[in-house]
Amino acid sequence: MPESLVDITRVPGMKGIRREGDVIHIGPATTFSELVESPIIRDDAFLLAQAALSVGSPQIRNRGTVGGNIVKGSPAADSVPSLMALEAKLRLVSKAGERELSLEEFLVGICKTTIEPGEVLAGISFQALAPRTRQRFCQVGPTQCTCNFAGQRGGYRRL
Numbered sequence: 001m002p003e004s005l006v007d008i009t010r011v012p013g014m015k016g017i018r019r020e021g022d023v024i025h026i027g028p029a030t031t032f033s034e035l036v037e038s039p040i041i042r043d044d045a046f047l048l049a050q051a052a053l054s055v056g057s058p059q060i061r062n063r064g065t066v067g068g069n070i071v072k073g074s075p076a077a078d079s080v081p082s083l084m085a086l087e088a089k090l091r092l093v094s095k096a097g098e099r100e101l102s103l104e105e106f107l108v109g110i111c112k113t114t115i116e117p118g119e120v121l122a123g124i125s126f127q128a129l130a131p132r133t134r135q136r137f138c139q140v141g142p143t144q145c146t147c148n149f150a151g152q153r154g155g156y157r158r159l
């Protein structure tokens with residue numbers, strides 16, 4: 001057990017979804033249910049809403065966060081393929097400063113990430129998709145060995 005636990009869910013800016021111009025920003029403490037219900041995500045990044053809806057059960061979607069899903073580094077994380085297809089950037093902050101990484105730079109193995117001690121995932125951002133962009137998230141295979149695919153703009157990514 002860790003010596004202490006920090007609840008980041010009420011830190012300002014850690015929760016919520018907003019659009020600034022063409023860029024969508026998601027606070028890492030945003031839950032899957034909030035992603036599913038967000039008009040911004042449904043209208044401008046539907047494949048992420050599809051991925052969030054595929055997570056567990058309503059109870060899990062109401063508690064599980066997109067930030068926790070990413071930082072855990074699980075290859076079964078449903079949010080990751082869609083965020084990769086959206087070319088999302090992660091903003092990591094610590095007392096030492098701030099850096100921005102792609103998911104490919106952040107996730108380096110099964111449950112292995114490049115997060116440093118003292119760092120917090122503080123934001124996830126990506127370009128909103130153009131209207132009528134073809135996009136889709138789907139799971140392929142039986143539940144215990146599911147592959148997740150997500151694609152947009154003609155390119156497909158598999159995790």
Ligand SMILES: Cc1cc2nc3c(=O)[nH]c(=O)nc-3n(C[C@H](O)[C@H](O)[C@H](O)COP(=O)(O)OP(=O)(O)OC[C@H]3O[C@@H](n4cnc5c(N)ncnc54)[C@H](O)[C@@H]3O)c2cc1C
Pocket residue numbers: 008028029054055056057060063064065066067068069071072076077078079119120121122
């Ligand atoms: C029954 C069940 C079914 C599930 N089904 C699915 C599923 O179908 N698909 C799926 O993708 N997931 C599934 N999950 C996983 C779950 O939905 C969450 O994505 C995952 O457990 C993360 O949970 P959390 O948001 O509570 O993060 P936590 O458990 O709180 O965090 C996970 C890790 O990330 C760290 N962390 C969290 N946020 C940050 C941050 N902002 N900065 C730095 N570090 C951070 C925490 O310290 C911890 O080490 C399931 C889980 C359960 C229990």
